[in-house]
Structures are given as C-alpha cells and as structure tokens.
Amino acid sequence: MSDLQSPTSAAAGKATDDAPTTSTAGANAPSAPTGTGRSFLPQSTLPRHLVVLVLSAVLAVVLLEVSSPYQNSQIATLSYYAIAAGGLTVLTGMNGQISLGHGALMAAGAYTTALFLDADEPLPLPVILLAAIVVATVVGALVGVAAARLHGPYLAGATLALAVGLPGLAIYFHDIFGGEQGMRVRAPQAPDAFESFVQTVSGNNASSTKWLAYVGVICLLITYFFLANLVRSRIGRTWRAVRDQEVAAELAGINLGAWRVLAFVVSAAAAGLAGGVLAIVVRLAAPSGFTLVLSLALLTAIVIGGLGSLLGALLGSALLVFLPPFVTNLGSDFGLNGTEAAQLAPFVYGVVLIVAMIFAPAGFVGTIRLRRMTAKARRGSAAQAKAAGANGG
Amino acid sequence: MDYFVNVTITGLTQGIIYSAFALALVLIWRSTRIVNFAQGSMAAATTFIALALIQAGQSYWVALVVALVSGFVLGALVERVIIRPVEGGPELNAVIVTLGLFVAIQALIAIIFGSSFQSFPTPFGVRGFQVGGSTIPLTPTSLYVIGSVLITMALLVALFRFTRVGLAMRASAFSQEVARLLGVKVGGMLTLGWGLAAVVGSLSGLLIAGGGFVYPAYMDSLIVFGFVAAIIGGLDSPVGAIVGGLILGLALSYVNGYVERGSALVSVAALVILIVVLLVRPGGLFSSTTARRA
Amino acid sequence: MAETHGSTAMSATGTTGGTATTTRLLEVEGLSSAYGPVRALDGVSLSAEAGRITAVLGANGAGKTTLLRTISGLVRPVAGRVVLDGEDITKASVESMVGRGMAHVPEGRGVIAELTVDENLRVGALFRGKVGKDEFDRVYDLFPRIAERRNNAAHTLSGGERQMLVIGRALLAKPRVLLLDEPSLGLAPRIVAQIFGLLRQLVDAEGLSVLLVEQNARSALSVADVGVVLNLGRVVVTDSASTLMGDEDLRHAYLGF
C-alpha cells in the first residue's frame, strides 16, 4: 500500500518527527476527508470538523425530508454500511491491516441489539446501541490481539475463518439466538419529540421508517466525526507510522502490536454500531445476514473509496446501496430471473475489486487526490511541491 | 471403541480432501507468495461444469476429465490475466484481487447454473463395508476419494522430482531471479504452477461434492479448512499441507462426533485451531525455518 | 602473474577507438540506469574481450551491481546499449541471455538454497536440453569439494563451496562471457586465491571473457588483465591492471588500498 501513496508516507514520516506539537497535526494528516484546507473552514482540526458536522447534519435533514420513504430506507441502509466501512477503512487504510471478519463483528452488534430490544421494558435506544458497541469491541479486542501479529494473507485467512465460523455459534446456541431463522427485532419507538421535530421542519409524516433513517444518520455523523478527529490526532499519525515505517516506528519505541490492536478495537466498535443499526433497520438478526459477501462488500466499498479515506468509504457505501437495485434491474431487462439478477451485485463487487487493484489501487478518491497532487507539484516550484506533499490532500 | 474408529475413518477421509485443497494453496504460495482465496470458487466452477455434463448424459469420468482440464485452463488464465499485474506488488493488493475473484466467480456460477442445491453423483457406492458384522463408514466412494488424492500426489511428486519441467518449476518458485538468469522461462512456470494447482483444487471440489449437494457457495468452508490445513503445515511445505489436512480432518470429525450438535461448531473449531497455531507456531507445526513471520 | 597478464593486455586494449579486433565480445556503450529518481549508472562504456578478465572496481554503491544487472536485462537502462558479439541485446529478455552465451553469477552468489547441489547444476543446464553426464563430471572434477556434497541441500554449503557451485553452474551453460558479481565477498583469502587462480586457467584455456566485479581491488587486479574503475555510476578510468596497480594516487582515491 505504502508505495501507492508515497506522498502520504512522506507526510507520515514528517508527522512522527514532530509528533509532540499539535499545531501541525492537521496539516500533516494526509487521508482525512476534508483536508484540502479550503479557506472558509477554520484551520485547526476540531473546530473545522465541528463545522463540517453541523453542515452535514443540516444537509442530512434536508435530504431526509425531501426524499421518499423508499429513499429514506435506502439512506438508513447506507448509514450502517458507511459506519462499518468507516471503521474498516481506518483499519485497512490507516493501519494496513485487512479484515474479512467485519461481517461477524457486525453480527455481534446486531444480535446484542436484538436481545436487548427483546426485553419487556427495553432500555433506551442509545444505551442499547452502546451495548452493541461494547460487545463488538470486546470481540474485536480478542480478534485484534491475535490479528496484531499477522499480516497480509495470514490476516485475511484468519478473519475469513472468523467470518465463516462465527455464525456457527448463532446456530449452536439456537435457544438464545434463534438458530438459522435468527431473531426478529422489535422496532424501537420514536420519541414524541421526533414527531414534533419533523412537523416543524417539513410538515411530513413522522413514520417509523423515517425515524430509523434518522437514527442511522445520527449514528453515522457521530461515528465519522469521531473517526475524522481520531485520524488527525496523534493516534492517527502513529497508525500511519506503523503502517508505512514499521521498522522506524519500532525503533522509535512504538509498540506496534498495541497500536494494531487499538486500530482493530476502534474499527470493531464501528462495526458493532453498524450491526446495531442494521438490526433495527432490517428488523432481523440472522446468520444469513452476515455472510462472507457482506464482509467482501465492505471491502469493496473501502477499496473503491481509496483505502483510508472516510469520504471514500461513504461514497463506496453509497455504491453498495444504489448499485444492487440498478444492476438487478439491468439484469432483469436482459432476461435474468430474480435470483440470478440478484447475483449481479456481488459479481460487480468482485470485478470492481480486481479492476481497482490492477488499474487504480489508490481507489476513487485516492486517484483523484493523486492526480491533483501531481498536477500541483508539476505546476508549482520545488518549494510549492514540497508543501503540497506535506499537506497531502 | 467402534464409534471412535468410525469417527476416525470419517475424519481421515474428509481430511485427505482438505489435504489436497491445502496442497493446491501451497503450490501457489510457494511460487508466487500469494494465497489464492479464489481457489474454492474456481473449484466450484469446474464442479458445476462437470455437473452440467453429467446432467446432459455424459459419464462421470468424462465429466471428471473435462472439469480437471477446465480447471487447468482457468488457473492458467487467472494467473496470466489477473494475477500477473499484481505479482510482486504490495501483498494486500494480491489478497484483494483473489478475494474479488472469489466473489465474482461465485456470483457468476449462481447466474449461470442457479443458486439452488443440486445433488452431485459419485461413481461408487456410499454404503459402508461390512467388517465382522458391523458397518464401518469406509465406503467405496471414500476409497475412491483416498485413492485419487494419493494418485494425484504421487503424480505431483514424480513431476517435481523427476522431470525437467518440475525442476524448472521448483527453481522458479524458490528463486525467480536466479532461475531467469539461468534461462528458465519463469513466467511460463508460474502459469503452469497456477494451472496445476487449480487442477488439484478442482479435484478436491469434485471429491467433496461427490454423493452430496452442490450450490455456488458450497466450497466456502473448504477454503477455510484448506487454509487452516495449509497453515498447520506452514504454508510452504507440501508434506505439511497433507499432514495438516489429515490433522484438521480428524479434529473436526471428533468435534462433530463427540460434541452435542457439534456440526454447528465445526467452523468455529477450525477457527480456534487456526488461531492457536498462528499464535503458538506461526511458521506451522512442520516448518524447519524458525524465523518466519506470519 | 598479474604483471605478465597486465602487460599483454595493455597493448591489446585501446580503450576508445583503437584496433577493432573481433575479440570484443561484450560492448557496453553509454549505459545509464536509474532506480526512480536515483541515477545509479551514468553513461558507462566499456568492453570485455575474449580470453581476458576485465575487473570492474569501485567502492560500495559505485554502481557495479547495477552495471551487471543492466547488462543482463534485470534492470532496464534509460540510455545506452549493450552489444554481445555484434548483436544488440539491450532489449533482450533476461531468460535469453544464457542462450546467447552470457552467464551472470549475481551478487550473493545465487545458490538456490532449497535445491541440492546436483539440482542446482542441472537447473543451470536446463536451457541446453540434454546435457551429457560427462559435462557434470567435468564440473565436479574442477571442484572436488562440491562433488562430495552433490546430494546435499545447497544451503548446507560453506561460502567457498557455494561460490564453486555457482561458477560451476555458470560454466555448464558454456558461456562466452561470464559476469561475476563480487565472488570474493566473505571468503577467506586462501579460497579467493584458489577461485581466482582457477578462473585464470579457464580464461586462458577456453578463451572465455570474464567481467569481474569486485570491491576487493587488490585481489581482482592481481588476476585481471584490464581494470575499469567506477565511481558514483561513472567510469573514472580504464587501464591495464598493472598500470592501475602501480598508480598509487588512483588506488588511494578509489580503490582503498
């Protein structure tokens, strides 16, 4: 990966050098989504991300209110894919570790949510989702400890085994988890305040679909706000150092294993939340919902997005939502029956993974970013080119 | 005691299929340092080709030969067209490419052959032999499985040990650059290696299908079991892969046979074994090289 | 010994222009190579003649290995050409080089550690098709120490034995030009003398042309006919081995002895 993103590695090297000073942190972090330093945004990281958060929230409300109920549910789907992909891109893109087990971690979050919602007097939804995060985090920490010592194909194989193996537990403990059929999930009730909010904003009907979409989007915004700040913090810089300059980082006294476990834990937490949102949106937690194809779909999303970019992960997730109906329709038009046409989406994921790795390993966002960077470097003087390298994107 | 023997025999019969599949992974790993996660899908594809022929009235043996040949072609093609551009690049890229191939082929199988379960024939009986008045789970089919894997392995050993092509393939696998300097056409050897590995993978796909059901994802667990078996053997060692497959087959058979509702736990057990081996002996149980990093 | 060969070489090797004898087996003209932005070779020209040992000397990082790797196609040059016996081989494939009569023993020797000694030799002869047992026996006669170990895995050999193995393996290709990259590295002086002495005999007896890359300039010049000194990817001087030996300033500046 590192040589595909040589500008980032240069920046990361610089970042480790002046790690103690926080003022340069934003300028040195190469892979965060909003890093082009547009002039109307505040320069330092936290305020800038807060502005982006508020703007995104406003945009999201507008989107949710002008779109149809079907599109609302698509946005809900998008939000759980994007939450999981955001966590995965931190792991794979920033820390250089691959995971095919994120589907299983999502399952941990989904089953937890299903179990808690099953109670006669369910806890408040935020608490339940927090529990989903905690459970997935614990599982993720266990996996992460094992994974920290692995790399490349070994890690891929081990997490593949996780993806295939973990659903077996749901079947084995079928009294608790409902076996192959899985667990029906009771939809959480929208609070009254939500109804009056929607009434005031748009006068729309505050349906339960809409409520779930709002839940998804809120979780998504919080997750990305958190991840974006993390990526630009010292933690993020250390991750990139671990990825790009393993030996140097080790010599500098960085405990590689601990940092890798931390990356796994963070991304597992995101997967747990994604699983929780999935459970309430789909209203079902079943082994068939967490197949290997789910994990590979997430991988596709972050590869398209250009490993390591949150914006890319979001765009990639959008593709996971909007592509399947599109290609399925296309397939039906070409005379495929329903089940055959449904397979076109995974087929496209696979082809996209292959083609992306062969022709544009930096991904969608990464390729554009690289283009812009080389163009800038070519235009500017040597000094300007150096600045572009340090700004990174 | 009888039960134990039965479970053991079942384990060995399954295990030898894992061995074959692991061997295919190892052949590719040795020559290109790539784990071919698409191998299960590739094998499933050739099995479905065989099934289509059988359903069209061809004999099992014709279907077998066609499946193995198409496995070879598929493997060689995959190496030339898809793997060559990422060979020697960052290891994550190769991993992602084979994963992409894995989903793409599996989806393609579903599109072409359908997603439903279809029964796959076996040329021999599935009734166990009688020993001293009781039936053991050793069937003519399991003898066929064991026999064909052993014959395949013997042929591979002969190829690598006693032929010039085999020597060239080994030289290419161990040291590409030196082999090229000595005039060995390394690219061709890699293609050949992928083709042969795909033949072995296809064979294990056909064997696991025999007498059971196939559907596009029926090899998913075998890719995991094959990977675990190969890791037990150290990923670098053909002999290790074979022994690893047998060990895994036995272990999973005992889980299945002695744990209540153990069949649901088989994949979990494989996961546990994998983690333990990777953490305790990352180089595999049989590796002579000590300082290999997982 | 070095003096005798040095003096004969001096007359035969006009470095530029000069007498166009057909004995110039390998000619390198203005060769430049780069690793990304790092230029490792910068317009290197030299020639190697039949029956001569041409030593390429220079400090660590001078570009000696890059020169050999570019000649045999492992590194593609950004400029210049390589001509083998009148034929431009600049763009020829690495695999075709032995077939054209050029063998390259790479830096670090290139023993295939996982194969046995005998298998290593057989790989070296593969491209020629059927090769008689007598040819293998000749190599074993030349290097009795590896003959004893022919069925052992090559990773069990000592440094000197490995060097004998790879030279023997290269000879099985029946090359006209032999490229050797630091054969003396890590070997005891006695073994180095033995291997270089043998090399000299082979060159004299069979008219082989050897391009001998060495950091160990003293030993190399003692056996070579001609020396080419590289520094930072450029040829600094080309002269007979004896002249180079005698030039104290040059030795101090570039050869470190």
Ligand SMILES: Nc1ncnc2c1ncn2[C@@H]1O[C@H](COP(=O)(O)OP(=O)(O)O)[C@@H](O)[C@H]1O
């Ligand atoms: N694979 C490579 N990538 C980048 N630079 C290299 C590589 N190999 C050699 N170099 C550089 O090229 C120059 C010449 O190296 P080399 O040919 O190995 O010298 P020598 O063999 O004389 O020690 C050195 O500066 C070295 O750092």
Ligand SMILES: [Mg+2]
């Ligand atoms: Mg060198």
